[in-house]
Amino acid sequence: xxxxxxxxxxxxxxxxxxxxxxxxxxxxxxxxxxxxxxxxxxxxxxxxxxxxxxxxxxxxxxxxxxxxxxxxxxxxxxxxxxxxxxxxxxxxxxxxxxxxxxxxxxxxxxxxxxxxxxxxxxxxxxxxxxxxxxxxxxxxxxxxxxxxxxxxxxxxxxxxxxxxxxxxxxxxxxxxxxxxxxxxxxxxxxxxxxxxxxxxxxxxxxxxxxxxxxxxxxxxxxxxxxxxxxxxxxxxxxxxxxxxxxxxxxxxxxxxxxxxxxxxxxxxxxxxxxxxxxxxxxxxx
Ligand SMILES: Nc1ncnc2c1ncn2[C@@H]1O[C@H](COP(=O)(O)OP(=O)(O)OP(=O)(O)O)[C@@H](O)[C@H]1O
Ligand SMILES: [Mg+2]
Numbered sequence: 274x275x276x277x278x279x280x281x282x283x284x285x286x287x288x289x290x291x292x293x294x295x296x297x298x299x300x301x302x303x304x305x306x307x308x309x310x311x312x313x314x315x316x317x318x319x320x321x322x323x324x325x326x327x328x329x330x331x332x333x334x335x336x337x338x339x340x341x342x343x344x345x346x347x348x349x350x351x352x353x354x355x356x357x358x359x360x361x362x363x364x365x366x367x368x369x370x371x372x373x374x375x376x377x378x379x380x381x382x383x384x385x386x387x388x389x390x391x392x393x394x395x396x397x398x399x400x401x402x403x404x405x406x407x408x409x410x411x412x413x414x415x416x417x418x419x420x421x422x423x424x425x426x427x428x429x430x431x432x433x434x435x436x437x438x439x440x441x442x443x444x445x446x447x448x449x450x451x452x453x454x455x456x457x458x459x460x461x462x463x464x465x466x467x468x469x470x471x472x473x474x475x476x477x478x479x480x481x482x483x484x485x486x487x488x489x490x491x492x493x494x495x496x497x498x499x500x501x502x503x504x505x506x507x508x509x510x511x512x513x514x515x516x517x518x519x520x521x522x523x524x525x526x527x528x529x530x531x532x533x534x535x536x537x538x539x540x541x542x543x544x545x546x547x548x549x550x551x552x553x554x555x556x557x558x
Pocket of ligand 2 (some may be wrong): 335
């Protein structure tokens with residue numbers, strides 16, 4: 274397929290090497306009975322400060338791709354590079370935030386939860402870890418809850434703790450797998466807004482998985498569309514022009530419909546001229 278689309282990054286460093294390079298990656302699960310191919314020759318690049326979204330239907334291999342970037346699964350074919358170095362195992366430079374916020378140990382306070390990975394990975398000594406934890410708890414608006422226990426928090430607050438804990442590690446790339454899917458619609462919207470505000474302040478590099486077209490357009494500045502199982506790249510779209518304020522607008526709706534067609538139209542059928550009449554899109558059939 275074509276070379277990855279040049280991103281509309283927030284940084285001025287788009288001419289530099291991408292933070293993450295995924296090159297023709299095929300991923301498989303092997304059981305004694307059979308082999309399941311989760312993704313087929315997927316390529317993309319994530320630049321510094323990108324909010325890069327993997328979007329596709331259930332079972333297309335989004336979570337599997339994220340796990341491979343995190344280093345939990347080795348590609349069957351292809352290569353993944355972080356800052357030019359091949360990913361072979363998990364590391365503190367890639368932190369994953371999952372959908373389930375009950376990943377927070379309930380016997381640790383919010384502050385201790387955020388400090389824990391910093392101490393466990395020997396990134397910082399206790400005193401610096403505490404300072405760093407409080408800094409990021411403040412950023413997500415939870416400074417007043419540093420001594421609370423997770424079970425006393427709402428779902429949205431737990432999500433914020435998980436984000437603070439991940440950002441406190443200052444990873445090269447933050448990996449989020451449907452982080453807001455378990456939240457009610459209003460809280461989800463609020464978390465999307467807060468994530469964008471946080472990104473505005475911290476300018477972290479994000480790889481975000483969702484199967485919601487709307488969420489992809491709001492959260493992402495670039496979106497990779499994956500076909501149904503096994504996931505192949507259908508297209509890549511620049512979506513930096515959309516945010517929460519675009520919701521319900523004509524351009525937003527049209528792009529959402531365009532994405533829907535690209536995701537679900539038969540792969541054999543040629544993309545319509547309507548789909549192709551945009552400079553910001555690269556189709557891969
Ligand atoms: N541990 C596993 N063993 C065998 N097959 C698996 C395993 N995990 C996932 N798969 C298969 O790999 C494919 C991709 O799964 P994956 O969880 O990555 O999809 P997804 O895009 O994240 O879906 P969803 O949107 O539902 O989370 C699916 O066909 C799934 O059944
Ligand atoms: Mg998944």
